[in-house]
Amino acid sequence: MRLRGTFLPFALPDIDDTEVAEVTSVIRSGWLTSGSKTDRFEAEFAAFVGASHAVAVNSCTAAMHLALEANGLRAGDEVIVPTYTFAATAEVVRYFGAKPVLVDVDPTSLCIDPAKVETAVTPHARAIIPVHLGGRCAEMDDLRAIAERHNLCVIEDAAHAFPAKYKERTVGTLSDFTCFSFYATKTLTTGEGGMICTENGPLADRCRMMSLHGISRDAWSRYTAEGTWHYDVIAPGFKYNLTDIAAALGLAQLHKANRMHERRVQIAGRYTAAFRELPELEPPPEAPADGQHAWHLYMLRLNLDRLSINRARFIEELKGLNIGTSVHFIPLHVHPYYRKTYGYEPEDLPVAYREYQREISLPVYSKMTDDDVRDVIDAVTDVVGRFRR
Numbered sequence: 001m002r003l004r005g006t007f008l009p010f011a012l013p014d015i016d017d018t019e020v021a022e023v024t025s026v027i028r029s030g031w032l033t034s035g036s037k038t039d040r041f042e043a044e045f046a047a048f049v050g051a052s053h054a055v056a057v058n059s060c061t062a063a064m065h066l067a068l069e070a071n072g073l074r075a076g077d078e079v080i081v082p083t084y085t086f087a088a089t090a091e092v093v094r095y096f097g098a099k100p101v102l103v104d105v106d107p108t109s110l111c112i113d114p115a116k117v118e119t120a121v122t123p124h125a126r127a128i129i130p131v132h133l134g135g136r137c138a139e140m141d142d143l144r145a146i147a148e149r150h151n152l153c154v155i156e157d158a159a160h161a162f163p164a165k166y167k168e169r170t171v172g173t174l175s176d177f178t179c180f181s182f183y184a185t186k187t188l189t190t191g192e193g194g195m196i197c198t199e200n201g202p203l204a205d206r207c208r209m210m211s212l213h214g215i216s217r218d219a220w221s222r223y224t225a226e227g228t229w230h231y232d233v234i235a236p237g238f239k240y241n242l243t244d245i246a247a248a249l250g251l252a253q254l255h256k257a258n259r260m261h262e263r264r265v266q267i268a269g270r271y272t273a274a275f276r277e278l279p280e281l282e283p284p285p286e287a288p289a290d291g292q293h294a295w296h297l298y299m300l301r302l303n304l305d306r307l308s309i310n311r312a313r314f315i316e317e318l319k320g321l322n323i324g325t326s327v328h329f330i331p332l333h334v335h336p337y338y339r340k341t342y343g344y345e346p347e348d349l350p351v352a353y354r355e356y357q358r359e360i361s362l363p364v365y366s367k368m369t370d371d372d373v374r375d376v377i378d379a380v381t382d383v384v385g386r387f388r389r
């Protein structure tokens with residue numbers, strides 16, 4: 001097969017002159033931290049997803065921390081979290097001295113399994129944090145029903161899920177809190193950044209206040225002509241505010257979010273059309289007809305019993321063909337911290353452990369050219385052809 005001339009990175013942001021101009025204008029303006037651009041980014045993001053309130057912060061991790069804080073999480077409480085996720089989803093629970101209760105996932109979607117959530121609820125449970133893995137929604141109706149029955153708060157980890165829909169409703173409007181990530185590889189990026197969406201005005205205010213030292217007014221109003229020097233510290237808050245530099249980048253990205261999404265849908269469609277012909281591969285499930293997959297990740301699974309190589313070797317072979325890939329995720333209960341602290345064994349949550357071992361994430365980003373997409377398909381097909389059993 002023909003070898004690509006250059007290495008195709010696993011992820012690249014879709015940045016053009018518009019972003020450069022927006023960021024440059026903020027830098028020239030003299031106002032660098034949270035201000036009018038951040039206000040506008042919040043308003044436009046809220047309008048885009050249809051949420052009543054949006055609070056911009058400097059990461060999704062910060063967003064989830066603030067959402068739990070606003071809900072009054074305490075030491076000894078429990079929060080139900082899928083094991084098939086990134087470190088951030090559970091570490092924010094540990095910030096409070098509370099316990100992340102790790103739960104196994106559905107074998108098809110790899111999102112938290114509602115039946116297993118139900119059995120994990122104890123009198124200490126306070127919240128559920130579903131993760132819309134790769135950009136495909138968790139079973140929100142089932143999860144919300146469980147949450148209502150047990151009086152739990154639902155905080156969505158929507159780091160992968162912009163723009164996604166569940167039963168024709170936009171992610172950002174489905175539960176008590178939705179936390180988005182604008183990290184460098186995400187479907188909308190500000191370099192680092194995040195957003196909290198909620199319908200609850202007072203709790204949005206609490207998140208906003210705690211994102212800036214627990215001060216009752218933000219720096220913007222303090223240092224403008226209308227502001228005063230006086231401020232009150234209401235609680236010991238955090239330093240989680242988003243800068244105007246980042247918000248300018250976010251606004252430019254938001255304005256092309258639909259185009260970027262359409263391109264990812266197209267790429268995922270091409271991959272699936274090619275890979276569904278190969279019994280050695282299992283393409284990721286599409287969203288149901290009334291949903292929308294954000295396609296942050298294209299999570300291919302290998303049918304290892306039909307291949308003579310393991311996942312690690314498959315990745316090496318793709319690298320040799322100049323294709324960058326990644327793995328999402330090493331389940332939390334397999335990591336040393338969670339094993340040591342809570343005594344988990346890999347087989348305790350068997351679906352996540354099994355599926356993780358055969359997962360490869362392929363590049364799926366709007367900057368990819370048709371040639372890039374073809375190169376990925378050719379490379380995967382070539383490796384399968386050389387190593388089929």
Ligand SMILES: Cc1ncc(COP(=O)(O)O)c(C=O)c1O
Nearest residue numbers: 059060061086088159181182183
């Ligand atoms: C599922 C999930 N949740 C949360 C995060 C944390 O996002 P951030 O880096 O914006 O804090 C990530 C980051 O990759 C993620 O993949």
